[in-house]
Amino acid sequence: MKSVIVGGGIGGLVSALLLNKKGYDVSIIEQRDRLGGRLSYVEQDDFKIDEGPTIVLLPHMLTSILDEAGVPAENYELIQIDPLYSIHFKDGSTYQKYHDHEKQLNEVERLYPNEKKGYIKFMQVMDHRFEQGMESFIKRSFSNKRDFWTKKNLKTLVKLKAYRTVYQSLKTYFQEENMRLAYSLQSLYIGGNPYESPALYSLISYSEHKHGIYYLKGGYASLVEVLEKELEKRGIPVHLNSKVTSLTSEGDKATGLYIENEWVSADHIILNGDFPIMSKLLHSTKQSERKFTPSSSCLLLYFGLDKVYENTPVHQFFMSSDFSNHMKEVFENKIVPTDPSFYSFHPSVIDSSLAPEGKGVLYTLVPVPSGTHIDWSQQEDFIEKIIDELEVRGYPNLRNHIVWKKVRNPDIAEKEGLFQGGSFGIAPILFQSGVFRPQAKPSSLQNVYAVGASVHPGGGIPIVMQGAKNMVDVLQNDNEQEAEKWSM
Secondary structure, three states: OEEEEEOOEHHHHHHHHHHHHOOOEEEEEOOOOOOEOOOOEEEEOOEEEEOOOOOEOOHHHHHHHHHHOOOOHHHOOEEEEOOOEEEEOOOOOEEEEOOOHHHHHHHHHHHOHHHHHHHHHHHHHHHHHHHHHHHHHHOOOOOOHHHOOOHHHHHHHHHOOOOOEHHHHHOOOOOOHHHHHHOOHHHHHHOOOOOOOEHHHHHHHHHHHHHOEEEEOOOOOHHHHHHHHHHHHHOOOEEOOOOEEEEEEEOOEEEEEEEOOEEEEOOEEEEEOOHHHHHHHHOOOHHHHOOOOEOOEEEEEEEEEOOOOOOOOOEEEEOOOOHHHHHHHHHHHOOOOOOOOEEEEOHHHOOHHHOOOOOEEEEEEEEEOOOOOOOHHHOHHHHHHHHHHHHHHOOOOHHHHEEEEEEEOHHHHHHOOOHHHOEOEEOOOHHHOHHHOOOOOOOOOOOEEEEOOOOOOOOOHHHHHHHHHHHHHHHHHHHHHHHHHHHO
């Protein structure tokens, strides 16, 4: 059967390989001149650095899905990072996170001795909740809403205290504000406000300790090259610079799609892109009319350096003096932050392949509001302020070592197809999570499917890959039911 994937982001690439393994005739249509979506490089001269995602979480999910898709493990290399990262607070203290449980207990005791019992309780409770959350919600699709609203799921939601926010849930374990921040900021990985995102997302900070944080050798974007080679090896057609303008349908079935003015028939159509934008192809269905709330956006600074800051953590977080106010400015007031927290990524410490010998690359991410109401071309002073902070708090004499600098802002993100410039799909708020998020079957068209960061189970590369697996399972089940119907 002929399956056409609209969009060549990570969800589309993994979907193509999984479908191919199951014997489907699959092809990918991508409107840009490259595959990978959010996974790409910023390159200049002989320097390169990831443009988007950097931290590899849930490594076992990533590797198991790649294995299921037929991607050999020897084609890529994951490097474990431990310490996981440093969190620098404005009071001058630095909290290190570790994968090793005993090292983490020692670190808690060093800075916050009264929080040791709380940390142990947090990890013990989350041990149980992680498996519950994964099996009940992450590894399942809820195209049939009744599959979500079961007694078992409702009981699980109560146990997970899903009615609380991430920040509220951490008050159960930690009294120190710095500890609460250290275990709630991770909702920003998926563009969510820790003061608003459901408590289920507190499992992210637990997972960092339990499963570790990794770096993909060559950068996260090197995964695209690995998948492209596998597509080519199997002869899966990829059409770049090809924009899908509309779908055609009869009754409750799509019959094909138009690529510019050329019509192509399809038995299945998979939409892989930022769903609020992709949903416009669904025309008059409810999903095409639904209003979505975007995730936060990012101001991203990329630097080529004439040195490597040796003995520096790969990942670092630099907290503002008032994190809650930063979040309020990003998610409520939607203004340029006055005193922002930010993240830095210096992979050259462990990977010399990213720059000429003796030189390095540096990436800095500042959470900022989504939308195009801010004129980012007028924010050079804000950018200079961030560089000042980097220089004072983490990278001495940075300005004198910058060979080149590039900036990516929400305006650029929106032009490249991200909904309202949000960097992580739609926001992980309560009514855009779980059953309330667009599903693998997102509309009344029975043979149209969806995958991506804005589709359940959500954002983050391994989670999007899990979404691809969920979607393929739904599609396969639909086909089996259809075949059974015709055989009766």
